[in-house]
Amino acid sequence: MEGLPSNEPKASPRRAPSQRRSRERVERMLAAASALIAEQGSDAMRMGEVAERAGVSIGSLYQFFPDKRAIIWALAERYTTEGQACISAALAVVSDAEGLRQAFSELVDIYYGLFLAEPVMRDIWSGTQADKALRQLELADSRANAGFLTAVLKLLRPNADPVSLETTAFLIWQMGEAVMRLAISVERQEGDRLVAAYKRMALRELTVA
Amino acid sequence: MEGLPSNEPKASPRRAPSQRRSRERVERMLAAASALIAEQGSDAMRMGEVAERAGVSIGSLYQFFPDKRAIIWALAERYTTEGQACISAALAVVSDAEGLRQAFSELVDIYYGLFLAEPVMRDIWSGTQADKALRQLELADSRANAGFLTAVLKLLRPNADPVSLETTAFLIWQMGEAVMRLAISVERQEGDRLVAAYKRMALRELTVA
DNA sequence: TTTAAACGTGAGTAGTTCTCACATTTGCTA
DNA sequence: TAGCAAATGTGAGAACTACTCACGTTTAAA
Numbered sequence: 311m312e313g314l315p316s317n318e319p320k321a322s323p324r325r326a327p328s329q330r331r332s333r334e335r336v337e338r339m340l341a342a343a344s345a346l347i348a349e350q351g352s353d354a355m356r357m358g359e360v361a362e363r364a365g366v367s368i369g370s371l372y373q374f375f376p377d378k379r380a381i382i383w384a385l386a387e388r389y390t391t392e393g394q395a396c397i398s399a400a401l402a403v404v405s406d407a408e409g410l411r412q413a414f415s416e417l418v419d420i421y422y423g424l425f426l427a428e429p430v431m432r433d434i435w436s437g438t439q440a441d442k443a444l445r446q447l448e449l450a451d452s453r454a455n456a457g458f459l460t461a462v463l464k465l466l467r468p469n470a471d472p473v474s475l476e477t478t479a480f481l482i483w484q485m486g487e488a489v490m491r492l493a494i495s496v497e498r499q500e501g502d503r504l505v506a507a508y509k510r511m512a513l514r515e516l517t518v519a
Numbered sequence: 520m521e522g523l524p525s526n527e528p529k530a531s532p533r534r535a536p537s538q539r540r541s542r543e544r545v546e547r548m549l550a551a552a553s554a555l556i557a558e559q560g561s562d563a564m565r566m567g568e569v570a571e572r573a574g575v576s577i578g579s580l581y582q583f584f585p586d587k588r589a590i591i592w593a594l595a596e597r598y599t600t601e602g603q604a605c606i607s608a609a610l611a612v613v614s615d616a617e618g619l620r621q622a623f624s625e626l627v628d629i630y631y632g633l634f635l636a637e638p639v640m641r642d643i644w645s646g647t648q649a650d651k652a653l654r655q656l657e658l659a660d661s662r663a664n665a666g667f668l669t670a671v672l673k674l675l676r677p678n679a680d681p682v683s684l685e686t687t688a689f690l691i692w693q694m695g696e697a698v699m700r701l702a703i704s705v706e707r708q709e710g711d712r713l714v715a716a717y718k719r720m721a722l723r724e725l726t727v728a
Numbered sequence: 729t730t731t732a733a734a735c736g737t738g739a740g741t742a743g744t745t746c747t748c749a750c751a752t753t754t755g756c757t758a
Numbered sequence: 759t760a761g762c763a764a765a766t767g768t769g770a771g772a773a774c775t776a777c778t779c780a781c782g783t784t785t786a787a788a
Contacts, residue, residue, distance in 0.1 A: 325765075329754065332766060357745060367768045372746060383653065390660050401667040407726050410671055414725060418695065418718050425699045432703055435657070435696070444592065448644070449704060451599050458610040462619055477712045481698070481720070484713075486627065487644070488697030489690070490634045494641055495658060503686045504693075509627050511690070511724055516623060517616050534734075538785065541735060566776060576737045581777060 324376045336374050338364040343381050348429040352382050386434045396420065456483040463516070482512045533585045545583050547573040552590050557638040561591050595643045598633075605629065665692040672725070691721045 327333045342363035346355045357378055361368045375381040400413045400420075425432055459479040464472060489508040493501030536542045551572035555564045566587055570577045584590040609622045609629075634641055668688040673681060698717040702710030 369768050383656065394664060397664050397667055401671050404671045407675060410675065410725060411722055414722060415718060418714065422699055422702065422714050425703050444588065445704060455603060455606050458606055462610050462613045466616060466619065477716050481713055481716050484701050485694050485697060488694060490631055492693050493631065494634050495654060504690050505627065505631050507686050507690050509624060513620055513623060515720055516619060578737050
């Protein structure tokens with residue numbers, strides 16, 4: 311699945327471009343990487359191809375980016391700092407509950423729009439390296455599991471819109487998986503809190519109309 | 520990041536073990552893979568190492584598993600069918616809202632326990648191939664973003680438990696990201712519905728105590 | 729016993745990331 | 759302007775890895 315010797319954060323510090331020439335070249339490298347990720351995904355992106363498209367040698371590429379990950383991270387960083395400013399601005403002006411409603415709603419729309427429109431962000435932030443086929447298997451499986459939940463909901467609320475129930479069940483299930491993944495990535499205590507909060511939220515959604 | 524020629528579902532059909540000898544050997548291969556994933560993660564798992572630990576040649580390994588993914592999938596499948604039976608059983612007996620509450624609550628606990636206890640499941644189902652360092656960056660970033668939300672919540676509800684508010688904000692933010700990732704993996708229409716449902720759910724959580 | 733199919737082997741192929749010894753360019757100082 | 763050290767640029771090749779294939783061995787059935 312990889313050619314890297316290991317998964318350790320080898321990220322040895324590389325020289326930072328200090329002269330104008332090299333800064334421009336680094337910019338070209340990032341642009342090339344961005345284009346290739348948009349076209350093929352970061353997994354299929356080849357370092358040699360990045361160098362070629364940027365018009366630099368493979369050695370130059372590695373002079374400023376210690377490994378393949380580094381160039382992807384550099385791109386990711388641009389998006390995140392940009393996004394962070396946007397979020398900060400939108401929430402800074404909130405002063406009451408209604409304001410929060412509006413700001414949050416807009417924020418979700420903006421983010422969703424970004425995810426839909428930016429192939430690079432899409433690739434980097436969502437299962438980049440994870441292989442697509444496995445993701446589809448997971449989805450199919452999750453759908454099957456959510457199906458059991460849907461069946462129960464339909465039984466308990468025969469008058470509700472079936473599509474809406476299906477959406478709710480699938481959403482709750484997927485969120486549950488996401489929370490589990492999150493919970494095992496943080497400290498045990500926080501993980502427990504997050505799972506508990508999820509449970510409370512999901513139950514509220516499941517038991518009220 | 521990989522040595523595979525491409526990301527396409529090459530999954531050419533391989534011979535299925537029909538004799539007892541080969542069935543046992545396949546079992547050993549799976550056991551070896553499982554152990555290695557538990558020790559190092561599936562990304563660092565080397566096919567040669569799997570073969571060696573299973574006491575078979577690399578050729579034999581590839582006789583039954585077309586590629587590296589296949590052996591990981593095979594392991595994943597075992598967990599999922601097991602889990603599916605568990606879910607089905609737990610939800611089949613639900614007949615009222617209170618029953619749903621209990622069944623769902625238990626299910627979450629069981630799943631969380633599995634995630635915590637099973638390193639292989641953990642690896643396969645959560646950012647398997649995704650690199651750990653990037654995941655930590657994402658988390659730090661998400662925490663920062665959730666921080667803005669936390670600040671607003673603290674402002675609007677000065678009497679609430681700060682830790683609880685932080686947990687809620689982080690959870691909502693992470694769920695949002697998960698829903699976006701999900702939304703772009705399914706058909707546009709369903710994605711839109713899922714995002715809308717998430718928004719409704721999150722807003723309810725944000726505006727009621 | 730014969731025989732065809734299933735099974736087993738491991739050196740070798742192809743394709744990747746990343747290195748390194750060396751050449752070139754730049755900016756600074758005398 | 760000449761001199762020079764640091765920054766920058768190069769690409770053949772080192773080091774790994776997933777995966778193949780031609781050939782040898784075992785199994786089960788006729």
